[in-house]
Amino acid sequence: MKQHSIRAHAKINLTLDVVGRREDGYHLVEMVMQSIGLHDIVTVAIETGTQDISIHTSNEQLADDKSNLCYRAAALFLQETGVPNDGIAITVRKQIPMAAGLAGGSTDAAAVLVLLDRLYETQLTQEQLCAMGLKLGADVPFCLLGGTMLAQGIGEKLTRLPDAPNPIIVLCKPPVAVSTPAIYRAIDQYEIEEHPSTEAMVRAMEQCNLQELANELNNVMQPVTAELHPEILEIREIMLDYGAVGALMSGSGPSIFAIFVDPDEAQEAYDKLKEQYPDTFMTDFSKTSLDEIE
Numbered sequence: 001m002k003q004h005s006i007r008a009h010a011k012i013n014l015t016l017d018v019v020g021r022r023e024d025g026y027h028l029v030e031m032v033m034q035s036i037g038l039h040d041i042v043t044v045a046i047e048t049g050t051q052d053i054s055i056h057t058s059n060e061q062l063a064d065d066k067s068n069l070c071y072r073a074a075a076l077f078l079q080e081t082g083v084p085n086d087g088i089a090i091t092v093r094k095q096i097p098m099a100a101g102l103a104g105g106s107t108d109a110a111a112v113l114v115l116l117d118r119l120y121e122t123q124l125t126q127e128q129l130c131a132m133g134l135k136l137g138a139d140v141p142f143c144l145l146g147g148t149m150l151a152q153g154i155g156e157k158l159t160r161l162p163d164a165p166n167p168i169i170v171l172c173k174p175p176v177a178v179s180t181p182a183i184y185r186a187i188d189q190y191e192i193e194e195h196p197s198t199e200a201m202v203r204a205m206e207q208c209n210l211q212e213l214a215n216e217l218n219n220v221m222q223p224v225t226a227e228l229h230p231e232i233l234e235i236r237e238i239m240l241d242y243g244a245v246g247a248l249m250s251g252s253g254p255s256i257f258a259i260f261v262d263p264d265e266a267q268e269a270y271d272k273l274k275e276q277y278p279d280t281f282m283t284d285f286s287k288t289s290l291d292e293i294e
Helices: 069-081 104-120 126-134 140-145 180-187 198-206 210-215 222-228 231-241 263-276
Strands: 002-021 027-046 053-057 088-093 148-152 157-160 168-172 246-249 256-260 280-284 290-293
Touching: 002 104, 002 140, 002 198, 002 246, 027 104, 027 168, 027 198, 053 069, 069 088, 069 104, 069 126, 088 104, 104 126, 104 140, 104 290, 126 140, 140 148, 140 157, 148 198, 168 231, 168 263, 180 222, 198 210, 210 246, 210 256, 222 231, 222 246, 231 246, 231 256, 231 263, 256 263, 263 280
Parallel strands: 053 088
Antiparallel strands: 002 027, 002 290, 027 088, 027 148, 027 280, 148 157, 168 256, 168 280, 246 256
16 A cells, blocks of 8 residues: 655635626636645545545545545546556545635645645646646646636636745634625626736735735625625624734635734734634645645
8 A cells, every 4th residue: 555645735815806707607707816824634545455435534524425525536537547446545634624715625636636646656747637627626726736826717727926925824714604606696796896906916926015915905705705794804803903914805705814914913813713713723825735745
């Protein structure tokens, strides 16, 4: 039996704009995506002798069956490469909250694809892995590449951006469930008052200007989701009250992240939010989405 592990990082959206809609109903987006330090640990073992794909996750709310995105990633890898199934066992130690707008499932699936490529020595190119990942979900290609990127199309057209200046991040997920399709349907009826400026965000990164980066945080979905879940804006206000230079909802929500310069202020905000919301974390930006564990 051979096995290997990877840290699979969460992502946040520094900007998120909906710029159109395809004929098939998929929305067209433009967003700046950023990997962060918060991560799951994904371990894949092969040659288990079972000729099955088994999966075990540390979060009992996640199904350990064929509906799990990691299972689907392994099945797709075998189908696309023609590698015989000599038994694959996947273990996921979860830290990233579920249904949080943080691509937790997508990053775990990306890790499975990369680990299987390494273990079976199939030598797939980045382009092949991303094409495979897109069949699993629009966020998976980003999770394969990671760092700081501009995502366009339905999220699959990726352009590498300059590394963002690295702040202290306080991240909080309230205990509410958000349906991404429902938010996309709602935004079709919503009058967007202010669109993000990708150009201004990229300029802030090029100048390594954290304050300007914080000023340009913008997610057109935030007002839509916050109408359904007012605690999103309440959490954001707490973050700003404790000294955050900027705060924003990630994806379709409900997670909110805040950028801090002062470590003491970040700690105080973390302590305050952690009292009420167990899914509160202190982290930072990451230059990669997948880190190998030797």
